């Protein structure tokens with residue numbers, strides 16, 4: 001933690017106390033170089049990201065669920081467990097970087113499809129067909145055509 005006065009990056013803690021019902025820790029510090037005092041706040045990482053499902057219910061983000069969904073789509077396809085892990089890591093990172101506390105299951109589904117697109121076309125189509133719940137054959141064909149168009 002850099003001193004706001006001189007930029008020196010070492011200080012001693014004079015006093016520590018919880019505020020905000022214990023979610024924030026307030027520390028009174030003294031710069032080891034210029035001896036000026038300043039205050040820092042430490043925030044506890046909040047509860048996990050919540051996923052808003054189609055029916056409006058919320059559920060804690062569950063990485064394993066995404067892994068399972070992808071494994072199912074990649075069954076008997078040349079996609080390794082490592083590739084699936086990496087894809088899910090990418091998705092997690094995207095969500096983290098967005099700094100959002102809530103995300104819809106639809107958005108997660110889109111992210112999974114993005115990853116599968118690059119990994120394996122058959123797995124992608126399998127996942128899309130389950131996920132988008134195609135009402136009829138035509139909408140499924142439309143999706144496929146879109147996919148092929150985008151690729152070319």
Ligand SMILES: [Zn+2]
Nearest residue numbers: 003006031034
């Ligand atoms: Zn200082």
